Amino acid sequence: MAKIICHIDVNSAFLSWSAAYRVHVLGDALDLREIPSAVCGDPESRHGIILAKSAPAKLYGVKTGEPLFQARQKCPQLVVVAPDYALYVENSRRFIAILREVAPLVEQYSIDEAYCDLSGTEKLYGDPLQTAVRIKDRIRDELGFTVNVGVSCNKLLAKMASDFEKPDRVHTLFPAEIAEKLWPLPVRELFLVGPATERKLQAMGITTIGQLAQADPAHLRARLHKHGELIWNFANGRADDELAAETALNKGYGNSVTTAVDIVDRQTAHKVLLSLSETVGMRMRRDAQRGSCISVQIRSNAFRNVSRQMQLPQPTDATLEIYHAACRVFDDLWDGRTPLRLLGVQMSGVSREAPRQGSLFEPDAYERLARSDAAIDSIRARFGESAIMRASFLQTDGVGPMAGGLSKARRSGVTKPVPPEEDEASAEFWAGSAGLLPGEEEG
Numbered sequence: 001m002a003k004i005i006c007h008i009d010v011n012s013a014f015l016s017w018s019a020a021y022r023v024h025v026l027g028d029a030l031d032l033r034e035i036p037s038a039v040c041g042d043p044e045s046r047h048g049i050i051l052a053k054s055a056p057a058k059l060y061g062v063k064t065g066e067p068l069f070q071a072r073q074k075c076p077q078l079v080v081v082a083p084d085y086a087l088y089v090e091n092s093r094r095f096i097a098i099l100r101e102v103a104p105l106v107e108q109y110s111i112d113e114a115y116c117d118l119s120g121t122e123k124l125y126g127d128p129l130q131t132a133v134r135i136k137d138r139i140r141d142e143l144g145f146t147v148n149v150g151v152s153c154n155k156l157l158a159k160m161a162s163d164f165e166k167p168d169r170v171h172t173l174f175p176a177e178i179a180e181k182l183w184p185l186p187v188r189e190l191f192l193v194g195p196a197t198e199r200k201l202q203a204m205g206i207t208t209i210g211q212l213a214q215a216d217p218a219h220l221r222a223r224l225h226k227h228g229e230l231i232w233n234f235a236n237g238r239a240d241d242e243l244a245a246e247t248a249l250n251k252g253y254g255n256s257v258t259t260a261v262d263i264v265d266r267q268t269a270h271k272v273l274l275s276l277s278e279t280v281g282m283r284m285r286r287d288a289q290r291g292s293c294i295s296v297q298i299r300s301n302a303f304r305n306v307s308r309q310m311q312l313p314q315p316t317d318a319t320l321e322i323y324h325a326a327c328r329v330f331d332d333l334w335d336g337r338t339p340l341r342l343l344g345v346q347m348s349g350v351s352r353e354a355p356r357q358g359s360l361f362e363p364d365a366y367e368r369l370a371r372s373d374a375a376i377d378s379i380r381a382r383f384g385e386s387a388i389m390r391a392s393f394l395q396t397d398g399v400g401p402m403a404g405g406l407s408k409a410r411r412s413g414v415t416k417p418v419p420p421e422e423d424e425a426s427a428e429f430w431a432g433s434a435g436l437l438p439g440e441e442e443g
Contacts, residue, residue: 004118004128005243007150007158008099008135010091011167013112014039014052017091018081020144036060037079040068051083055167088112095139095147102135107243115155117243132170140168156239157182159191178237183210190234197231200224209235253291255279256344259399262301263340266331271392271399273326276345278390279402281319282377284347290315291347294322296329299342307344308333315351318369322347 010016018039019032036057038050048068060075072078092111099106102125103116116135118128125131132149140146146168150161153174160182161173173181188198190209204223206212212220213235220228233239255276263269273296284291295309310329316322326345334340379388389401 002119003153004121005152005155005158006103006116006118006128006132006135007109007155007162008095008114008116008139009148009150009159009162010095010112011146011148012052012054013091013145014083014088015054016052016145017088018084019054020091021084021087024144032079032081035079036062036075036077037081038062038068038071039083040071040080041083091143091145094143098139098142099135102131105243115158115243129170129172136168136170154237154239155241155243156191156234157237160189163189173237175237178213179210182235182237183208183213185209187212190231192227192234193231197224197227250283250287250289250350252346252348252350253280253284253289254344254346256297256342258299258342259340263343266334266336268399269330269334269340269343270327272343273330273345274323274390274392275399275401276343277319277323277326280345280347281317281322281373282380282402284317284350285373285377288352289350290317290352291322292349292351293347294325294329295346295348296326296333297342297344297346298330298334298340301339301341303341306333309348311349314366315349316366317373318366319373320369321366 012033015032015037019037022028023031033054034056036054036059038053038057040050041048050062050064050066050068050071053062053064053071057071057075057078060078062071062075062078068080088111092108096106096108096114099114099116103118104121105117107115109115118125118131121131122128125134129151132151136147136149148162148164148166148168149170150158150163151170151172152158152161157173157175157178161171164171164173164181185208187193187201187206187209188195190212193201200223201207201212204215204219206215212232215232217229217232220232222228224231257272257276259272263272292312292315293309294312295307297305297307299305308329310325312321312325314321322345330343376388385402393399393401
């Protein structure tokens, strides 16, 4: 029996959810979706990144991920609203709940995207295409926002189909339709082809998905390595990934923060690294994962990005071990003169089975750290993240505990409004199109 996979994508999710709440709950007469508008962070805290924009704003050239001042240069009358992550989490839960009522298997891909497997439901619901239309209409009528639905035989083609004409549409992209619907598109429209890969493909004379599909896979592999073979298969509609009912564990854990003022001294930088290590370590322990490689990213006040990584002698999830390793990498990376506006910490090489070898000199050092971290995690889970903190964060210097790209609302899953705490890194993560895709390199 042929598979029927749907990809459901909320149209301009953050803006749509904010607009629907204002219209249907607060009773506003003005719909943000019908005027040039955007969801954006606080520019006074240097978090002024466009997270989502309306269709009228897009006509002015406003882009997700760009600074607010650039968006206002393009569209001076742009209406800007603050993000409300608790509202977004609640809307995401509600739309996923509808999908779970209809489909026997649902995989949530992100806060505003999900896959449904409708294979074998024809006798229950009838034509799968009509079922997709009913899902789309039900979300619009019950929740007040629109979605696009892509229908195909695998996840890749379903996702590509959902990106066709928007909003509030259902599109198909089955293998017989690839040449007509997929191949004429620019190569950058293909999943996992980011700016860096696009430039490399253009240097090879490949500008469309069709040209990529007809290229020599051996040549692509020689130039782009394994990623070249992967996107060649994607261009030909080949993907064998199955839907996962449970969310897969992360392959890495990272966090970054744009500071309110430039960092000009090593002591402040180390304090920010400790704050980031707190959130990274907490997330790793929550998933029972340990990492064996740490990398640190810095961004200067001239927006120049530099990063460096180091292999750890032992895999770890301990906050202090992550922090001390991050400081060593940072001290080798930063010249001490260039003002910094962003710091990031990432752990990779993660595994649940990562073994640790005991130390001859401090045989119980890691166990002491593990017990301490477990106690801190337990207190924060029960009484809130502010219930316990390291004494160094008591100083009023603008650096607090648990900083970084994941806001408190998203870490805790609370459903009441909280002050937005996003930064540029979280904007890239949530907006999707602003960040680098897997396999891409900045610059």
